[in-house]
Amino acid sequence: MSIVVGILFAIGTYLILSKTFLRIVLGTSIIGHGVNLLILTMGGLKKGSPPLRGLQAFNFTDSLPQALLLTAIVINFATTALFLVLSYRAYKVLGTDDVEQCRGYADE
Amino acid sequence: MKKLNDVILRTVTKTAVVIILTFSINLFISGHHRPGGGFIGGLAFVTAILLLFLVYDIEMVRKNIPIDFKVFAGIGVLISVFTGVGGMIAGKPFLSQAFGRVALPMFGETEMATSVLFDVGVALAVIGTSLTIIMSIGDDR
Amino acid sequence: MIQWILFTSLYFLTFSILATIYRLVKGPSAPDRVQALDALGIYLIAGIAIFSVLLRSTAFFEVILLIGILSFIGTIAFARFIERGVVIERKQSD
Amino acid sequence: MNGSNLIELGIAVIILLGTILGFLSSIGFIRLPDVYNRAHAFAKSSTLGVLFVLLGAFLFFLFAEGYFSIKLFLGIFFVFLTSPVSTHAICRAAYYSKVGLAKESVQDDLKEAIEGYTQKHSNAVARDF
Amino acid sequence: MNNYVVLPIIIPLITGMVMVVFKNNIWLHRILSLLAIALIGVDAVFLLEQIKTSGMQTLYLGGWVAPFGITLVADMFAALLVLVAAIVVFCCLCYAFSSIGSERERNYFYPLCLFLMAGVNGSFLTGDIFNLFVCFEVLLVASYVLVSLGGTKIQLRESFKYILVNMISSFLFLIAIAYLYAITGTLNLAHLSVRVAEAGQGGVITAVAILFLIVFSLKAGLFLFFWLPGAYSAPPTAIAAIFASLLTKVGIYAIIRLFSLVFYHEPGVTHLFIGILAAVSMVLGAMGAVAYWDVKRIITYNVVVGVGFILAGFASFSLVGIRGSVYYLLHDMIIKALLFLLGGTIIHLTGTGKLRDMSGLIRLYPQLGWMFFIAALSLSGIPPFSGFTGKIFVTTGTFQSGYFWLGGIGLLTSLLVLYSVMKIFMSVFWGYTSFTTESEKGTTKGLLPSMTFLASLTIALGLGAEGIHAYVDLAVAGLLDPHIYIDAVLGGNGR
Numbered sequence A: 001m002s003i004v005v006g007i008l009f010a011i012g013t014y015l016i017l018s019k020t021f022l023r024i025v026l027g028t029s030i031i032g033h034g035v036n037l038l039i040l041t042m043g044g045l046k047k048g049s050p051p052l053r054g055l056q057a058f059n060f061t062d063s064l065p066q067a068l069l070l071t072a073i074v075i076n077f078a079t080t081a082l083f084l085v086l087s088y089r090a091y092k093v094l095g096t097d098d099v100e101q102c103r104g105y106a107d108e
Numbered sequence B: 001m002k003k004l005n006d007v008i009l010r011t012v013t014k015t016a017v018v019i020i021l022t023f024s025i026n027l028f029i030s031g032h033h034r035p036g037g038g039f040i041g042g043l044a045f046v047t048a049i050l051l052l053f054l055v056y057d058i059e060m061v062r063k064n065i066p067i068d069f070k071v072f073a074g075i076g077v078l079i080s081v082f083t084g085v086g087g088m089i090a091g092k093p094f095l096s097q098a099f100g101r102v103a104l105p106m107f108g109e110t111e112m113a114t115s116v117l118f119d120v121g122v123a124l125a126v127i128g129t130s131l132t133i134i135m136s137i138g139d140d141r
Numbered sequence C: 001m002i003q004w005i006l007f008t009s010l011y012f013l014t015f016s017i018l019a020t021i022y023r024l025v026k027g028p029s030a031p032d033r034v035q036a037l038d039a040l041g042i043y044l045i046a047g048i049a050i051f052s053v054l055l056r057s058t059a060f061f062e063v064i065l066l067i068g069i070l071s072f073i074g075t076i077a078f079a080r081f082i083e084r085g086v087v088i089e090r091k092q093s094d
Numbered sequence D: 001m002n003g004s005n006l007i008e009l010g011i012a013v014i015i016l017l018g019t020i021l022g023f024l025s026s027i028g029f030i031r032l033p034d035v036y037n038r039a040h041a042f043a044k045s046s047t048l049g050v051l052f053v054l055l056g057a058f059l060f061f062l063f064a065e066g067y068f069s070i071k072l073f074l075g076i077f078f079v080f081l082t083s084p085v086s087t088h089a090i091c092r093a094a095y096y097s098k099v100g101l102a103k104e105s106v107q108d109d110l111k112e113a114i115e116g117y118t119q120k121h122s123n124a125v126a127r128d129f
Numbered sequence E: 001m002n003n004y005v006v007l008p009i010i011i012p013l014i015t016g017m018v019m020v021v022f023k024n025n026i027w028l029h030r031i032l033s034l035l036a037i038a039l040i041g042v043d044a045v046f047l048l049e050q051i052k053t054s055g056m057q058t059l060y061l062g063g064w065v066a067p068f069g070i071t072l073v074a075d076m077f078a079a080l081l082v083l084v085a086a087i088v089v090f091c092c093l094c095y096a097f098s099s100i101g102s103e104r105e106r107n108y109f110y111p112l113c114l115f116l117m118a119g120v121n122g123s124f125l126t127g128d129i130f131n132l133f134v135c136f137e138v139l140l141v142a143s144y145v146l147v148s149l150g151g152t153k154i155q156l157r158e159s160f161k162y163i164l165v166n167m168i169s170s171f172l173f174l175i176a177i178a179y180l181y182a183i184t185g186t187l188n189l190a191h192l193s194v195r196v197a198e199a200g201q202g203g204v205i206t207a208v209a210i211l212f213l214i215v216f217s218l219k220a221g222l223f224l225f226f227w228l229p230g231a232y233s234a235p236p237t238a239i240a241a242i243f244a245s246l247l248t249k250v251g252i253y254a255i256i257r258l259f260s261l262v263f264y265h266e267p268g269v270t271h272l273f274i275g276i277l278a279a280v281s282m283v284l285g286a287m288g289a290v291a292y293w294d295v296k297r298i299i300t301y302n303v304v305v306g307v308g309f310i311l312a313g314f315a316s317f318s319l320v321g322i323r324g325s326v327y328y329l330l331h332d333m334i335i336k337a338l339l340f341l342l343g344g345t346i347i348h349l350t351g352t353g354k355l356r357d358m359s360g361l362i363r364l365y366p367q368l369g370w371m372f373f374i375a376a377l378s379l380s381g382i383p384p385f386s387g388f389t390g391k392i393f394v395t396t397g398t399f400q401s402g403y404f405w406l407g408g409i410g411l412l413t414s415l416l417v418l419y420s421v422m423k424i425f426m427s428v429f430w431g432y433t434s435f436t437t438e439s440e441k442g443t444t445k446g447l448l449p450s451m452t453f454l455a456s457l458t459i460a461l462g463l464g465a466e467g468i469h470a471y472v473d474l475a476v477a478g479l480l481d482p483h484i485y486i487d488a489v490l491g492g493n494g495r
Helices: A002-016 A021-043 A064-094 B007-032 B038-055 B058-064 B069-089 B114-138 C002-026 C030-055 C061-084 D003-031 D035-063 D070-096 D109-120 E003-021 E026-054 E076-097 E102-106 E109-125 E129-148 E153-184 E189-199 E203-220 E228-233 E237-261 E267-291 E295-316 E319-350 E366-380 E386-400 E404-429 E448-463 E469-480 E482-493
Strands: A045-047 A059-061 B099-104 B108-113 E057-060 E071-074
Touching: A002 A021, A021 A064, A021 E153, A064 B114, A064 E129, A064 E153, B007 B038, B007 C061, B007 D070, B038 B058, B038 B114, B038 C061, B069 B114, B069 E003, C002 C030, C002 D003, C002 D035, C030 C061, C030 D003, C030 D035, C030 D070, C061 D070, D003 D035, D035 D070, E003 E026, E003 E057, E003 E071, E003 E109, E026 E057, E026 E076, E026 E102, E026 E109, E026 E469, E071 E076, E071 E109, E071 E189, E071 E482, E076 E109, E076 E237, E076 E319, E076 E448, E076 E469, E102 E109, E109 E129, E109 E237, E129 E153, E129 E237, E153 E189, E153 E203, E153 E228, E189 E237, E189 E482, E203 E237, E203 E267, E228 E237, E228 E295, E237 E267, E237 E295, E237 E319, E237 E469, E237 E482, E267 E295, E267 E404, E295 E319, E295 E386, E295 E404, E319 E366, E319 E386, E319 E404, E319 E448, E319 E469, E366 E386, E366 E404, E366 E448, E386 E404, E386 E448, E469 E482
Parallel strands: none
Antiparallel strands: A045 A059, B099 B108, E057 E071
């Protein structure tokens, strides 16, 4: 799992460092998935009995990271969607999807 | 331009949308004890409407579902927050849940919890926001 | 015996998925790749079904239906895009 | 070997059959020359294979566990319904975006149909389709 | 158990959503938003009194007790910040009524402000680190939309970078949370403090602490402030004022809270690091402020200087230094809003942001000019105004704990800040009056009252520093002694 997290981070970083808007948005999305996986991995496997009555398992996954994960996914979903809409509008208004051309200020 | 001839797609869509809607309601209801719930149910609902968007077009869907989805989202969040406030009015901490058993006429005795109401709010909010986003991307001027 | 058969079928499925991925990477045109993605979804459904038989658990049925729905919608959206250049039409011309 | 075991064995064989069908179609997926042929390979045998697998799972839970899963039934129905349709949509998209046919193809009915249509409505624009 | 704690979060949420539902009635929007902010202010005063009489107030959401459920904690520090934030947003909204334009008003400006407010209050009041993240995201999403609202070219360009930077810092935040959870197995701040104290702050925890520091300094504009000038000068005045006075302060609050409550065991490493970052950001911010000849730029770089100064006081980690930080934080929120509003008004009046293109405005607008003069003096800490108390405490604190260089840099930069703001004053208001009333681009009608209120507030805060002394001291005591916080949150079962 950790290796997959690393691969996701690498891909995401590569995409963020590229030039077009869409690739950057995709890169943030992929890094977001990597982070979610990292949280899940960090939760780990617990020993002992689960905090629910009537279950006899001895190894179980921690449920708190999953709750965190759900929240993180929702937030990630919202921000990515917003980012996508915004970059689309930026593309429409600025007429370019190249980050290099969005640099600096017109009046300086 | 002539209308595109996609009878097959349209015929299948009519059935598929019904299936997806059924499934989304199923997901939504099963959320109290099993995987599912407001968020996922709402998203499944959105996929159904998204399919309609894909196969037909925005104007047509808008004509048939004349709801402003932003209002939808607002009402959803209001419902969710007010279920939390309900606990406050009763003197308990914010977001306290209450549940009891209610005898419904057709389904027999059913467990009713205020968290279901909270879930309804979440589902409405999800449907509203996602459809607003989809529309605002698809709706380029 | 049953387990053995199921594992064999999982092997077959793995080969099919590998073939699909080959087509996904190689595919000379966009429709090829979309087709491969659709195929991937379908094979995934089959794999999950086999797993749920293996584990004797009914928990995965939602996943089957969900992947089916998502892959269908994704494919339709891609097909729309390839065919007309837009995914969602504002007003369908007639 | 008693009855229920026999049933389970039969179900396993059905699943195996399904995956073999899927495997064959995936070979076709690699080997066939162009999009339309590959779509044909995929849409027919692979859908059938998955249907076998899902049917096997459905029967398994019906007989071995005594559990009639409406969700799985819906899933089977949905896959059965949508898989050919999505293939159809892709093929249409491929044809209208002018992905070429393989060299070995001998017949192109749709082209004749389109030409016939445009000749009939000669004032219509060529982008009609 | 106190339901007042949650009110600052849900009041703006509810009113914002009501506004979304009734979206066409602008007057309803205005009245409702003012009402909501006023309610938050009243609620914050209530909280202040309750905390003063009976200690910290906590609320366990849904009745789940501390280490397991979601906890909201209102200590003195947080309540003070909530109060000041409410005041500032109130003034900015009053300013916005006559300046923001009906296009933006109709595009959900007021609901977005209220959501921002909900996020800010939530991150002040939350008692566990994950909800800190969630509230951060709420306020960030609102701010993304606010930055890009209106959709001019500059706004879209800057908001793209702003969102990218903030998303990446959010991911880093999540990564840090994941590591922290893996090490300690809890996310409640009080519980974290207990666990870290038990296990000792080893190298790994210090590394995680530095990761947190990087995240929050990205958000607060401490050292990693490269995104800040662009993002804060793009949106319209009222929005920029809200951003400058609230968003960076949330980051500062998070740094102070985490490093006083959880990671306080290794001040030699972490707090020295904060001190260095603060010094560097002060120097760089002052250089930027001196170098530019553009009103908005100068003011924006002053934000960076302010952030550095507050954290310099905190880095000293002494009673006096932290007291200075709290004073200066409260002052900074007000004065930055005031400065941004003033700068925006100048640009609105003259139609340009270049200092060299304008002069002699004081003859036409004497009130505006003298208000700017007051703000400039207050910003650099001249005695009768509110900046003075904070500055003197911070400097004494840094000298006391041996960071002479830090205090020296602080004094030096306040001189530079004075120069940079006086530069605006001299070139904009002084000199030959080139403008006539005909050639002006806009009016100050409806803009002045809110600025006057803020200006009088900074005078009042300066003269009446003794009056809020009791509150600030309680806040500082809570920051210096984590056990007060822990006892209040975990109650009897704190292990």
